[in-house]
Amino acid sequence: MDHCQIRANCFVPGNETAANEVAMTYRLYYAAESAAMGVRVVLEELGVPYELITTSISMDAPRAPEVLALNPNGWIPILICEEGAIYECGAITTFLCDRHPRSGLIPAINEVGRGLSLQWLFFFSSSLQNAYQMSYYPWRFCDSRQDEASVQRRSIKRLTELWQIVDDAIGENEWLLGERFTAVDIYLFMLTTWLSDLHGHPAIESFPNVSRVASAVMQRPSVHAVYRDYIDSI
Numbered sequence: 594m595d596h597c598q599i600r601a602n603c604f605v606p607g608n609e610t611a612a613n614e615v616a617m618t619y620r621l622y623y624a625a626e627s628a629a630m631g632v633r634v635v636l637e638e639l640g641v642p643y644e645l646i647t648t649s650i651s652m653d654a655p656r657a658p659e660v661l662a663l664n665p666n667g668w669i670p671i672l673i674c675e676e677g678a679i680y681e682c683g684a685i686t687t688f689l690c691d692r693h694p695r696s697g698l699i700p701a702i703n704e705v706g707r708g709l710s711l712q713w714l715f716f717f718s719s720s721l722q723n724a725y726q727m728s729y730y731p732w733r734f735c736d737s738r739q740d741e742a743s744v745q746r747r748s749i750k751r752l753t754e755l756w757q758i759v760d761d762a763i764g765e766n767e768w769l770l771g772e773r774f775t776a777v778d779i780y781l782f783m784l785t786t787w788l789s790d791l792h793g794h795p796a797i798e799s800f801p802n803v804s805r806v807a808s809a810v811m812q813r814p815s816v817h818a819v820y821r822d823y824i825d826s827i
């Protein structure tokens with residue numbers, strides 16, 4: 594367990610659990626600046642108790658055996674609930690929001706907006722997150738070191754194309770799905786925090802609608818609780 598500090602923190606938000614909702618303390622494998630932050634915001638929004646298990650995603654250290662046993666990719670977030678471990682941000686987000694429907698954080702199965710919410714969650718995890726992976730971990734996408742710069746250049750083009758698609762989809766909407774704030778906006782916000790000058794990424798201002806939604810998400814107390822360091826740094 595070199596890289597894990599078990600039960601670093603326990604958070605018990607004030608909301609009471611509705612009769613038809615699951616009552617339990619979730620456990621989340623977590624690191625600052627990682628995709629686990631978005632899931633943590635979702636937990637805060639849902640007002641359910643959770644514990645953080647802090648782990649390292651540094652490239653200088655191997656993944657903790659405990660993490661690899663739960664997710665062979667070595668990635669976080671990993672959510673622990675009564676059925677065991679679940680990984681993949683989009684899946685965890687949908688799972689949690691469906692289990693705690695009172696929050697209305699995701700449209701219910703037969704509600705208008707359900708399809709689009711799934712579309713964007715899948716798009717974010719399969720396309721946008723992958724483009725960030727190309728940028729931050731280029732060696733995973735090519736055979737030789739000399740090709741890494743090319744992968745990185747391509748990732749910048751890809752990020753630009755993909756964020757433009759999101760920007761166009763928002764248009765004049767208040768939120769990505771229209772008039773309703775959802776977990777999709779939290780995921781969008783998280784992905785904007787990974788835009789980096791150092792990596793040559795486009796500035797968020799290049800996508801004014803994305804920037805507007807991200808700024809609105811940033812006003813939420815849940816985001817302040819989780820992203821305090823990021824908010825202070827911009």
Ligand SMILES: N[C@@H](CCC(=O)N[C@@H](CS)C(=O)NCC(=O)O)C(=O)O
Pocket residue numbers: 626627628629650666667668669670680681682683718722730
């Ligand atoms: N598709 C995964 C990707 C998760 C992911 O990329 N996690 C990063 C942190 S943001 C990670 O654990 N990186 C460590 C590594 O790649 O070794 C998801 O959506 O959960």
